[in-house]
Structure formats: C-alpha cells, structure tokens
Amino acid sequence: MNTSEKTYHIYAKGKCIYHSLSEKKFSEIWEMLHRMVELLDMDIKKEDLQYEELIANKDIILNSSH
Numbered sequence: 259m260n261t262s263e264k265t266y267h268i269y270a271k272g273k274c275i276y277h278s279l280s281e282k283k284f285s286e287i288w289e290m291l292h293r294m295v296e297l298l299d300m301d302i303k304k305e306d307l308q309y310e311e312l313i314a315n316k317d318i319i320l321n322s323s324h
Contacts, residue, residue, distance in 0.1 A: 267310045270302050
C-alpha cells in the first residue's frame with residue numbers, strides 16, 4: 259500500500275512564514291493571505307507569495323533503516 263502525504267510551506271519575499279501545512283490548512287491560509295494583501299496596505303504583494311509542495315511517501319519513511 260502506497261501512502262503519500264502532501265505538506266506545504268508558504269513564503270513571503272523568500273522567507274518561510276508557514277511550514278508543514280496540511281492540504282486543507284494550506285488552502286485556507288493561501289486564500290486568506292491573498293485576500294489580506296488586497297485589502298491591507300502592506301509591504302507584501304501577491305507576487306511576493308510563493309509556496310512549496312512536498313510529497314512524502316510514509317511507507318518509505320517508516321521502512322527505511324537509519
């Protein structure tokens with residue numbers, strides 16, 4: 259059985275501001291950040307926001323020898 263898990267990191271201007279988010283939490287925060295930068299006069303613009311998607315195979319991690 260192959261069980262993969264996605265996690266996300268969110269960056270603003272190259273700095274990690276959220277890490278190890280579940281897919282659901284990532285979607286919520288990503289949408290909230292985009293709305294926030296539109297509404298508030300901030301030093302951050304939509305273009306300054308990036309994310310990284312990581313996929314970990316739990317079977318490989320659990321069965322690997324350390």
